Amino acid sequence: MGITQILFWTLTVLVLFSALMVITSKNPVHSVLWLIVTFFGISGHYVLLNAQFLAIVNIIVYAGAIMVLFLFVIMLMNLNKPSSPLKNKWIQIAGFVAGGCLLLVLVAALRNTEIAKNTVEAGTGDIGLVANLGRELFSNFVVPFEIASILFLSAMVGAVVIGKKE
């Protein structure tokens, strides 16, 4: 068992455990913090795949920016008190069915992907390095890239418009 495998299994256990903790913790602030741990674990997986850019951007954008805003909102809403469990039985059943459907779709979709055929090449590919990824993004995939940036721009404009109201 090499260092890559040791790291892989450690990270996998960490990610699965913290992801479970996200949905099982009663306190929403704890959930957010566990989600941050999950993001760090996933970033670790990206590093193992030699996708360094993706790993660090995952931390900058998700762990560093979005989760800070989540934490911000939850702290200000003062959700300290553990909320009472849902009383309505039908809502619980509906949630169970909906979750089950999602699981079914995911499993069905994953069965037909190429994951089964192409095993991961840990630490060998170099498409994830900044220089290569940048070249790809700005030559082969320049149109989708620009469209995504326009999407972001419109989201920003929308946020400003909502914020300006009164």
Place this chain on the structure above:
Amino acid sequence: MYILAIDWLFIIEKLILIALIVTLCMIVAMYATYGERKVAAYIQDRYGPNRAGPLGILQPLADGGKLFFKEEVVPLASSKILFVLGPMLAMVTALITSAVIPWGTALSIGKNTIPLQVADINIGVLYIFAVVSVGVYGIMIGAWASNNKFSLISGVRAASQMVSYELALGLSLIAVLMVSGTMQMSEIVSLQQQHGWNVLYQPFGFLIFFICAMAECNRTPFDLPEAENELNMGYHQEYSSMKLGFYLFAEYINMFMSGILMATLFWGGYDIPFVDETKLAAGIGQNWVAFLSFSMLMIKACFSVFLFMWIRWTIPRFRFDQLMHLGWKRLVPLALLNMLITAAVVLWLNK
């Protein structure tokens, strides 16, 4: 030495290096508190600490000892784990920046050359962005876990301030990236050794970076999170003993780290000005050059730290709306303009 297909010698080498760097940061942070008080005293025509040891040189030890022996209070209504986690995170995020910084030219021991850098990753600058953006959590978690309104307001202030100034900081660094064309810290330093320091090409970028770094460290013109007259003490109101010490220490380590970063990204890193390192190495040996270059980096960083202190004891605190105004309406557009001009010039020169 391979066990489990792991190069243990490599790991041991890195562990020793990390231990040394962490110790260095701690010592510098300790003496930064002493320096802060001496600088303040000089600016205000006082003596400053001068009782413990000659010139008060043992004052940080006395302060540290005092903090250790204080009673440790954990508020009853706080969430205990997060309350302890807060100062830990503040300390960790302050220290991990040091991983990507080249501290000097390589040492040579026996046949091995040992680079004075823990991880020479090719996303060095992005790593620094990541650490800066994660740096909010220590304060936010501690502030929330204290279960105190003043702490919470301070934590929210700290978070919004850091998130706002992160943008301009990032934009000013992008201009540096355009000039050097790489994100690897060691590469940025060696390019500066060849073509002159980045501050010559990016004076505006440096100014913006400097202001934003001051805001990220919560130093005085920007120390809204710990404004005594509005918030009692701010986010560390409920903290005592060494947990408080960790928060205070983390601020000084952050300050030292931003000094080191400014030196590395703008002032040539460990480059000794007007000296060719390779020729010098032939003259006096590799290890002496490593020591000299390391000292050079420390001098540059300490000067930045001194500048921070000087500003702290000169300029009063901003109001919060002034702070946001400066961040969003002045620094971000300036940094954007700086980035665009740099991009245009780089493009024009390459053609």
